[in-house]
Amino acid sequence: MTQELLRLEFERGGVLTARLLHDAASRTVERVLAALPLEAMAYHSRWSGREVNFPIRLGARAPARENDTTSVGCGDVIYWREWEKGDDAAEALAFYYGAEVTRDHRGTLPVNVFARIPEAQWALAQQIGVRIWRNGGERVRVVSGKNQSEEQRQDRA
Numbered sequence: 001m002t003q004e005l006l007r008l009e010f011e012r013g014g015v016l017t018a019r020l021l022h023d024a025a026s027r028t029v030e031r032v033l034a035a036l037p038l039e040a041m042a043y044h045s046r047w048s049g050r051e052v053n054f055p056i057r058l059g060a061r062a063p064a065r066e067n068d069t070t071s072v073g074c075g076d077v078i079y080w081r082e083w084e085k086g087d088d089a090a091e092a093l094a095f096y097y098g099a100e101v102t103r104d105h106r107g108t109l110p111v112n113v114f115a116r117i118p119e120a121q122w123a124l125a126q127q128i129g130v131r132i133w134r135n136g137g138e139r140v141r142v143v144s145g146k147n148q149s150e151e152q153r154q155d156r157a
Helices: 022-034 083-088 119-135 150-156
Strands: 002-010 015-020 038-044 051-055 076-081 091-096 112-116 138-148
Touching: 015 022, 015 119, 022 076, 022 112, 038 119, 051 119, 119 138
Parallel strands: none
Antiparallel strands: 002 015, 002 138, 015 112, 038 051, 038 138, 051 091, 076 091, 076 112
16 A cells, blocks of 8 residues: 655755545645645744744635644644734744644644654654754755555565
8 A cells, every 4th residue: 555645845954754644634734745846944932942934825725723722742744824814924834843732922732633644754854854943944845755665665676
């Protein structure tokens, strides 16, 4: 079985792959994929702790809240927006390298978790996050990809 992935490629090194969560947030997955490829400046969050975020512009195609939460875990990849502001709202994608409560200057901020970085990459996610926190923003390229299952790889061998 082929898994659909989100690839986050950082200019100073490191590629994170996240499994898309179609069952949990199908509209968010669909609309984010439609906006790819995306190149943006990634920044470390000041409000939500161990978070690296980067802007995305979906505007009128932005998904509604979908299984939204204010509590995220290590490896979660989220879409957030200023839900109350309509088409001109600030929007971003983000990944977390630690458990956090999502918030901004107004308090908690509901987010749609739509992808997950596997535990095997959490150390790399932390390295990238700490690097951006210490050294400032860096460019990220976000693309979609596919990952073949172990069974498919063995079939080709």
